[in-house]
Amino acid sequence: xxxxxxxxxxxxxxxxxxxxxxxxxxxxxxxxxxxxxxxxxxxxxxxxxxxxxxxxxxxxxxxxxxxxxxxxxxxxxxxxxxxxxxxxxxxxxxxxxxxxxxxxxxxxx
Amino acid sequence: xxxxxxxxxxxxxxxxxxxxxxxxxxxxxxxxxxxxxxxxxxxxxxxxxxxxxxxxxxxxxxxxxxxxxxxxxxxxxxxxxxxxxxxxxxxxxxxxxxxxxxxxxxxxx
DNA sequence: GACGTGCGCAACCCGATAGTTGCACACGCC
DNA sequence: GGCGTGTGCAACTATCGGGTTGCGCACGTC
Numbered sequence: 001x002x003x004x005x006x007x008x009x010x011x012x013x014x015x016x017x018x019x020x021x022x023x024x025x026x027x028x029x030x031x032x033x034x035x036x037x038x039x040x041x042x043x044x045x046x047x048x049x050x051x052x053x054x055x056x057x058x059x060x061x062x063x064x065x066x067x068x069x070x071x072x073x074x075x076x077x078x079x080x081x082x083x084x085x086x087x088x089x090x091x092x093x094x095x096x097x098x099x100x101x102x103x104x105x106x107x108x109x
Numbered sequence: 110x111x112x113x114x115x116x117x118x119x120x121x122x123x124x125x126x127x128x129x130x131x132x133x134x135x136x137x138x139x140x141x142x143x144x145x146x147x148x149x150x151x152x153x154x155x156x157x158x159x160x161x162x163x164x165x166x167x168x169x170x171x172x173x174x175x176x177x178x179x180x181x182x183x184x185x186x187x188x189x190x191x192x193x194x195x196x197x198x199x200x201x202x203x204x205x206x207x208x209x210x211x212x213x214x215x216x217x218x
Numbered sequence: 219g220a221c222g223t224g225c226g227c228a229a230c231c232c233g234a235t236a237g238t239t240g241c242a243c244a245c246g247c248c
Numbered sequence: 249g250g251c252g253t254g255t256g257c258a259a260c261t262a263t264c265g266g267g268t269t270g271c272g273c274a275c276g277t278c
Contacts, residue, residue, distance in 0.1 A: 018123035019120070035254075046238065053236085070245045070246055078208075081204070082197075089190070091135075091187075093191070095187035130267095144225090145224085154266085157225095160225080161265090162266085
């Protein structure tokens with residue numbers, strides 16, 4: 001089972017995180033739950049563009065819609081981020097371990 | 110300065126990580142240093158496509174070129190991954206902290 | 219010194235996606 | 249019940265990004 005499953009459901013998360021506008025959105029949501037309209041007032045893009053970004057973020061599990069009266073606010077979810085962080089750390093550690101082993105092998109020779 | 114610096118140099122990393130082909134490349138590089146040509150033999154894409162991906166990964170600091178004779182092998186660097194993981198974890202924790210505070214506030218009311 | 223293998227452009231194609239405008243609808247509130 | 253605000257959906261545009269082919273070159277090896 002080498003490493004085949006490492007990147008399974010994690011790629012959409014990175015894809016979502018690999019965009020400046022979405023990060024800006026996330027930063028705002030990190031401070032308060034906001035609707036698409038509210039975000040549109042704070043960012044230099046239209047409400048619809050933001051709605052699309054929110055859809056991407058929601059698909060990635062980074063954000064969750066919360067109905068408040070007749071508006072839909074979005075909430076930043078730390079759980080998925082933490083999961084992802086752990087996965088990343090594991091992979092990074094594995095790489096470094098291999099390099100250390102190599103280095104040691106060379107020194108022994 | 111709220112959270113302005115959180116996503117600074119980190120976005121390119123996520124961008125690099127948000128692609129299946131690049132993950133496949135990284136998995137191979139996690140097991141051994143390989144050249145673009147060597148990778149091309151293992152993946153269903155051309156050497157040039159891989160070269161582009163390697164450029165992206167190198168820009169993100171996830172990979173490093175190593176000259177071996179006349180070929181250029183690429184080495185996976187765990188450091189940047191670990192950095193990124195820590196940053197992610199911090200952000201996720203902050204989000205959850207806010208939610209916990211909110212929840213506690215509601216319960217007190 | 220010639221051959222072969224690996225590398226690095228550059229141009230081009232196409233699908234995905236960030237962004238826009240415009241409209242329709244539905245829900246709340248007065 | 250009507251008005252306003254907030255959402256959702258659809259069509260369209262343009263840029264970006266992944267992929268290809270093709271070529272030229274340089275370095276290593278023999």
